[in-house]
Amino acid sequence: MTFLYPLYLWLFPGVLLVGALLLFAVWRSRKALTAYLGGRLLEEALNIFALKSFISAVLCLTALAMLILALAGPQWGSRSVEEERRGLELVFLVDVSNSMLVEDVLPSRLVRTREVARSVASRFPESSRGIVVFKGGASVLVPLTGDPAAFDLAISYLSPALVTSPGTDLDEALPVAADLFPGGTPRHRVVLLFSDGGHDQGVSRQVLEDLRDRGIPVFTILAGTPAGGTIPTTDGGVLRDAQGDPVIVGVKSRRMEEIASVTGGKSYNLSETAIVNRLVQDLEQLSGQGASVLFRQVAVDRYHLFVLAALGLLTVMIGVQSFRWRDLL
Incomplete structure (x- = not known):
């Protein structure tokens, strides 16, 4: 109970x-x-x-x-209720760990993420959008808003300095992104995850299934290439390990694909030439021209x-x- x-x-x-x-x-x-x-x-x-x-x-x-x-x-048990959805709400969940500074995707993983996120948001002017950034912890940079100017300004400031905790923890970041959506919204809700997949602890299956049950698919955009690259430092060099060798950071595509698959989303690669058009097309298909009826589980009073x-x-x-x-x- x-x-x-x-x-x-x-x-x-x-x-x-x-x-x-x-x-x-x-x-x-x-x-x-x-x-x-x-x-x-x-x-x-x-x-x-x-x-x-x-x-x-x-x-x-x-x-x-x-x-x-x-x-x-008091509440116990659950029942299925119909939920009609129309329109779109987007939360951009952006990995701002140092590995996103790698330049295997030009001009860099993080800069390309800014460009794609801004382009996708501009194609849905009537949609609300928000931004959550994460490394070892997660932080809401922009709550869900219909103000494109506030969104664009925040996008331009994306950097590793926004979150001080080291590492990459999606188990904390995904629930923060999902909770940005207001309850009972009549719109389709989508999380757009930009990351290289290098999450320290992986992602809990329970977290992903919770998103699926709430009707929130995660569209994953893999930032980087299999070959990877070095992490540039502020002094013009590259990050090196204890032995003095350059640290090469690749990607973990399978982890990102699993996130999309379990939550009912789709997977993309940031290096694709037509990445923006593909994302927009799939988001338009999801939102549709009319309403769609979904079912969700709610606790019984x-x-x-x-x-x-x-x-x-x-x-x-x-x-x-x-x-x-x-x-x-």
Whole structure:
């Protein structure tokens, strides 16, 4: 069981407070009853009063607990719901690790990524677009926006300096990109991943299946060639290892293809001459001229069960108070 509003569960200590108030009220009533009655009639009346008070208190406190659970929004199980989508929303997920500075794709992997991303976005002027950059961590550079000027400005500043954490972690970056899309959007949602595939820990299958289940395909654009190249440094040289040899960085195409395959996307290579036209054509085909109907799994709300239980308990409590218990004792 999960709760939509778990903060309401903090109301449970209030049940103890209500219980203490009920106990005090019973004590006051018992004291008044003792002063009013006497003899054998008093003993019989106190027995009935104690039984009715105990049962009523249990029913009242249980009903209160049920109402608190209902407020917290309990959910369990799932069901399929139709989701009609029209139009397009794009999140550009860009690897800004140092390996993207390699110049095996001219003028460099990162510069070519800027050019392609800007060209693709310009072909969909009515679409919202956002940018997430990642290395060892991920950061939202531009939230989903329809402002092309803000997008173009951010694209021009893509560099390894934007994220300080070393390495490359897609397990963190992909969920950040997916969460950029607003819930319940009527548009098709696509993540465009630009990377050389050199992710330190690989990508969790669970992360990819979650994207697929949410209807968010990942179009992967492999940045680089199998031969790879060296990483230029700011002093005009190249990055070298501990032995003084140049570090050669290639690509991992199979990893990128797996990401696209599992999420329902497609794979491309940044070095393709017609990369922009291919991307635009496939994105147009995805969005289509009309609407498409997809199905997604949503959690089932169960709060009404707890409300009904509370009402039932309160009804029984009223019956307990109204029933002539003397006939049973």
